[in-house]
Amino acid sequence: EVQLLESGGGLTEPGGSLRLSCAASGFTFSSYAMSWVRQAPGRGLEWVSAISGSGDYTNHADSVKGRFTISRDNSKNTLYLQMNSLRAEDTAVYYCAKAVTGNYYFDYWGQGTLVTVSS
Amino acid sequence: DIQMTQSPSSVSASVGDRVTITCRASQGIGNWLAWYQQKPGKAPKLLIYAASSLQGGVPSRFSGSRSGTDFTLTVSSLQPEDFATYYCQQANSFPITFGQGTRLEIK
Numbered sequence: 001e002v003q004l005l006e007s008g009g010g011l012t013e014p015g016g017s018l019r020l021s022c023a024a025s026g027f028t029f030s031s032y033a034m035s036w037v038r039q040a041p042g043r044g045l046e047w048v049s050a051i052s053g054s055g056d057y058t059n060h061a062d063s064v065k066g067r068f069t070i071s072r073d074n075s076k077n078t079l080y081l082q083m084n085s086l087r088a089e090d091t092a093v094y095y096c097a098k099a100v101t102g103n104y105y106f107d108y109w110g111q112g113t114l115v116t117v118s119s
Numbered sequence: 120d121i122q123m124t125q126s127p128s129s130v131s132a133s134v135g136d137r138v139t140i141t142c143r144a145s146q147g148i149g150n151w152l153a154w155y156q157q158k159p160g161k162a163p164k165l166l167i168y169a170a171s172s173l174q175g176g177v178p179s180r181f182s183g184s185r186s187g188t189d190f191t192l193t194v195s196s197l198q199p200e201d202f203a204t205y206y207c208q209q210a211n212s213f214p215i216t217f218g219q220g221t222r223l224e225i226k
Contacts, residue, residue, distance in 0.1 A: 035215070037163075045155075045163065045206055047215040059213045095162055104210040105153045107174065109162035 002026040002108045004096050009113030016086050016117070022079040022096030022110055030054070030074040033099040035106065036081045038092035038115075048094070049081060050104060064090075086117045121145055121209050125218035131226040136197050140221045142207035144188040151211035154183055154192045157220075158203045166205075167192065197223075 008020040020036070036048040049070035050059045058070050069082040079096050093114050097106035122145035132138050142152065150170040155163035165174045167183035170190055180195040194201055202225050207218040 044220045045157075045208075045217040047208075047217065050213070050215070061214050100168065103151070104215055105165060105168040105208070106155075106163070107165050107168075109164075112162060 002098065004098065004108055004110035006094065006096055006110040006113040009094065009115045011116045011118065012086055013119050014087060014117055017082070017084045018086065018115060020081040020083065020094055020096075020113060020115070022081075024077045024079065024096075024098070027098070029072075029077040032101070033104065034070075034072065034079045035097045035099060035104065036070060036079075037095045037097055037106070037109075038090075039095070039112075040089075040092040043092075046092075050099070051079070083115070086115075088117050091115060091117050120214055121148060121212065121216050123207055123209055123216050123218040125205075125207055125221050127221060128219065129222040129224060131224045132197055133226045134197050134199060136226075138194045138197060138223065140192045140205055140223075142190045142192070142218050144190070144209055144211075147188055148209045148211035150185060151209055152183075152185070152190050153208045153210060154181075155206045155208065156201075156203045157206065163206065194223075199225075 003025045005023045035050040051070045055072045067085045071080045093112040095112045096110045098108040124143045152170045154167040157163040170185040171183045182193050184191045205221045
């Protein structure tokens with residue numbers, strides 16, 4: 001059974017940093033691209049970042065480029081999102097999502113972790 | 120960036136009704152489109168990928184179609200568990216973009 005379990009969310013002040021983790025199980029982690037998708041309270045879905053299975057290729061939304069970094073450790077079956085220079089508008093539930101083979105449809109999602117940026 | 124515009128933003132319907140939700144891409148994306156269902160407090164669930172392919176385990180009352188840059192999600196006979204918010208997503212190119220969502224409510 002595929003499982004994705006996010007952790008690392010919490011409350012931080014503007015300008016602060018957080019690192020989210022997503023522990024994966026039930027599939028060959030290194031064979032699949034992964035993404036982070038966020039959802040601000042009461043709002044729609046926003047794609048944040050993506051990484052290839054090998055970790056060689058990454059993409060970030062313009063809204064987080066230069067502040068967020070996606071990475072993965074295939075030996076630990078874990079996906080990460082390093083978030084720096086956080087802003088109030090980054091407040092959201094952050095989901096990790098597994099991409100299907102060969103493209104960026106997301107067939108499995110974690111339960112989400114809430115990041116709150118507030119003074 | 121490719122903009123995905125969903126309509127309507129909300130719709131009220133009854134159990135047994137047929138409902139159609141539309142998503143228009145701002146430029147050509149081929150068949151690179153997915154539909155998701157999200158219930159309050161839960162993660163999204165993949166329903167349809169490649170515009171019209173049904174994800175495993177999804178009931179056959181859900182279907183998707185494409186006409187040019189217009190995409191449609193149809194629920195043929197609404198069941199109580201189908202009342203939720205639906206999102207389209209393009210996977211043609213980065214940045215990946217979602218529609219703004221359509222809330223399907225009970226009439």
